[in-house]
Amino acid sequence: MKSYGHEGGRVFPTKEQFDKHLELPACKREGCQEITVDGTDITYPGRQWKALNYREGSHSKETEEYCFGCAFWFDRAKDMHDGVVIVEKNGERVRYSFDAGMPISKSPASCRGFGGAMWTIQFKDGREVQTNNLWCQSAIPEHFWDMFEVNARFV
Numbered sequence: 001m002k003s004y005g006h007e008g009g010r011v012f013p014t015k016e017q018f019d020k021h022l023e024l025p026a027c028k029r030e031g032c033q034e035i036t037v038d039g040t041d042i043t044y045p046g047r048q049w050k051a052l053n054y055r056e057g058s059h060s061k062e063t064e065e066y067c068f069g070c071a072f073w074f075d076r077a078k079d080m081h082d083g084v085v086i087v088e089k090n091g092e093r094v095r096y097s098f099d100a101g102m103p104i105s106k107s108p109a110s111c112r113g114f115g116g117a118m119w120t121i122q123f124k125d126g127r128e129v130q131t132n133n134l135w136c137q138s139a140i141p142e143h144f145w146d147m148f149e150v151n152a153r154f155v
């Protein structure tokens with residue numbers, strides 16, 4: 001589909017639709033670049049998720065002035081546990097997670113992360129863990145890196 005710009009999965013086929021979207025209140029997160037004008041280097045802060053059609057309670061109350069993308073990472077930053085894996089990969093910082101209480105899952109492989117593939121994770125704190133139920137939570141935007149220290153590598 002031809003598009004003028006997008007914010008996450010939200011696509012704006014015409015400049016009119018795009019400009020109307022930009023009239024909504026902007027994300028307050030400094031460094032936010034969730035909106036891109038397709039085919040250019042031009043970016044804008046995302047729009048506050050409260051102003052869009054998201055369900056009440058999609059994200060925590062403190063994130064109401066953030067866009068959907070920033071709210072997601074803000075909430076992930078508060079959800080740190082032993083199964084959170086943050087690795088550097090091709091210049092990106094990527095967050096994965098698994099259930100540290102049950103790293104080896106017996107559920108059908110098709111229900112597990114990466115189709116049940118086995119991963120060995122070497123944590124900086126000395127733990128080495130194998131899991132067959134790892135989930136990728138995608139690349140962390142650079143302006144959130146201060147909240148997500150690299151803590152592991154795959155071996």
Ligand SMILES: [Zn+2]
Nearest residue numbers: 027032067070
């Ligand atoms: Zn944002």
